[in-house]
Amino acid sequence: MTPARAIALNVLALFALAAVLVSAFVAQFLLGELPCPLCLLQRIMFALLAIGPILNIRFGPRPSHYALSLLAAIVGAIVSARQVLLHIMPGDAGYGTTLFGYHFYTLALMAFVAAIALTALMLLFDGQFAQGHAAKTSAGPLATAAVVLVIAVTAANFASALLECGFKACADDPVAYELLKG
Amino acid sequence: MEFTALFLAIVVVMLIAWRGSRALALSLSLVVLVACAATFLHHATDTLKLSF
Numbered sequence: 001m002t003p004a005r006a007i008a009l010n011v012l013a014l015f016a017l018a019a020v021l022v023s024a025f026v027a028q029f030l031l032g033e034l035p036c037p038l039c040l041l042q043r044i045m046f047a048l049l050a051i052g053p054i055l056n057i058r059f060g061p062r063p064s065h066y067a068l069s070l071l072a073a074i075v076g077a078i079v080s081a082r083q084v085l086l087h088i089m090p091g092d093a094g095y096g097t098t099l100f101g102y103h104f105y106t107l108a109l110m111a112f113v114a115a116i117a118l119t120a121l122m123l124l125f126d127g128q129f130a131q132g133h134a135a136k137t138s139a140g141p142l143a144t145a146a147v148v149l150v151i152a153v154t155a156a157n158f159a160s161a162l163l164e165c166g167f168k169a170c171a172d173d174p175v176a177y178e179l180l181k182g
Numbered sequence: 183m184e185f186t187a188l189f190l191a192i193v194v195v196m197l198i199a200w201r202g203s204r205a206l207a208l209s210l211s212l213v214v215l216v217a218c219a220a221t222f223l224h225h226a227t228d229t230l231k232l233s234f
Contacts, residue, residue: 040185044185044189044218047189048192055204151197154196158189
C-alpha cells in the first residue's frame, strides 16, 4: 500500500466518522432524543478517533497515529459496552429508539469494534510507512473537506452539549436544553 | 459540564493536528484520552436507578 492510498483510506475514515456523528445529530433533532452522559461520551470517543486520520493526512501515515485511533476505539468500545450491559436484563426496553433493530449504543459498540479491526488491518501494510517523514504532502481538496467537516461536526457537538447541560452536570435522562429554558 | 469541556478540548486538538505541531497534537490527544477514561470511571461509580 502506498502512502497516497493509505491517506485516501484515512480520508474515507474521516467521512465515515463524520457520518456517525451527523446521524447522532439526526436522532437528536428529528426524534427529540437528547444524548445522555454515556451517549455524549461515545460521541466524544468517535471524535477522538478522528485525530489519528487527521495526523496521517497532515504528516503522512505513522504507526503512532493509528495507535491513537486504536486507543480511542478501545475506550469507546468499553463505554458503549457498559451502556449495552446496563440494559441487558430481560424485559429492559433499552434507552432511546432503535435503528435497524439496534439501539444506538449497540451500533456504537459495533462501530468501535469495526474501527479496532480496520485500524489493525491498516497496520498490516508496511509500504505506507516506507517513505518515513518524506510522506508528508499537501492535502488535496477532498482531504481538506473531510478534515473541515469532522472539525465542524465536533464543534457542533460542543455547542449542543453546552446548550443541553449548561454549566452544571448533564442530566442522566435529559429531556430539555438547560441553557434554552426560560 | 465535563462533556462540554471534552468536546472543546477535542476541537482544539483537531486544529493543532491540522495546523500545529505533531508532537503537541499527540501529547494533547493522550491527555484528552486519559481525561475521557477518568470521566467514564467517575460516572461508572454513580448509583444507578435500576430498571428491575
